[in-house]
Amino acid sequence: MADTYQTINVQDSWQKNLALLIDHIRMPSFPDLLIEYLATLCQFDTSLTVTYKKSFKPIIIQPTDPSEQSSTLRSFIDNGYYLLDPLFNAIQNDVSSGVTRISEYAPDSFESSDFYVNCYQYFGIVDEIVLIIKLDQSVTCAISLGRKKELGSITRTELRALQEIFPVLSALFRQFWTAQSGEYVQYEQSDDSMKQALKSFGSGVLTQREREITHLLLKGNSSKAIADSLNISVGTVKVHRKNIHAKLNTSTQSEIFTLFLNHLKSLTD
Structure with missing residues (x-):
């Protein structure tokens, strides 16, 4: 009976978390709540939600509070390091939507690249999991979950959990973008x-x-x-x-x- 009770509670918690996301689907708070929901599926130390559009600089969707944005992140955006980012270039080449690792796009000498030496290494992460969502014909969202040395690489169980829920989360994010994109595109800057x-x-x-x-x-x-x-x-x-x-x-x-x-x-x- 105890095992059955635990299973019911876990399922109930999963449903409540998803219901909370749906309740906020058209609100500015949705990206933060989405990260909180993802934290129930896998462990991570850092999170970053960015939208990419071919002719513009990436736009940070989460975190929006400057106090939560590291100097490395600001350098990544403002100094143009994103132009050398393997993920950015994969998106420019019309990468497929889904859950993946940044290592799948990194060149073979990534750790000796200037992007890694001058920027990426200062994020301090050893594994980065990315949820890639096509929002429309020109805009792609990338939700990056970074794991530092103590957490190590993501487990198969965690990765599978993200992959199973991805179709639902991508549909929800597209609805959020339909409602809230105007609040972000006003900050678009040509690159x-x-x-x-x-x-x-x-x-x-x-x-x-x-x-x-x-x-x-x-x-x-x-x-x-x-x-x-x-x-x-x-x-x-x-x-x-x-x-x-x-x-x-x-x-x-x-x-x-x-x-x-x-x-x-x-x-x-």
Whole structure:
């Protein structure tokens, strides 16, 4: 009888939590309540809900309180590090909706990339689970749940629980967005200067192929990954990398990244 009673209580709690979400589906409080609900399904240390639209900077949906936004998060958005984020680039390539890990999109040399070294590592997370929701034809929502070292990687049970409820949560979030999107899109800022910086960096100095390789290097791809992506040999990539350093007067990937940031600054000043 005790086991049966416990099961009924757990089910009742699940229903109440979901009912609470539905009650707030068209209210500004919905994103915070959604995170609270997700915390009943899996453990995490950090959460971030962001919407991505191709021609605009990402918009933070949760947390909206500046006191809850770390300096690393502000740098991620304001300094344009998101342009090198594997998740951002996966979304630009029309990634499918669902529950996944950030590691599935990360390049093979992610931890040596400038994005990781200068930004991502300061989030202090060892595993990041992402719920990707297509809100309409141009906007995608990403709900990121970060786990630090003490929690370690997400368990199969937790991941399965998120996957099972995902269709319901994605439907609810789309309803929230229909009602509340106007409160967020007023803060949209064009990221044309940043995209132009990526497009024009090295123009007049590097060849088109060298610029493609430089872009892939900035994202954290190894020579082998670049070779596979461009359908050329690793040896050819290494020759291009040598020529890139010679033309830019650099010797490390970090120096190239510094040049890129200076180039970006020159376009926005």
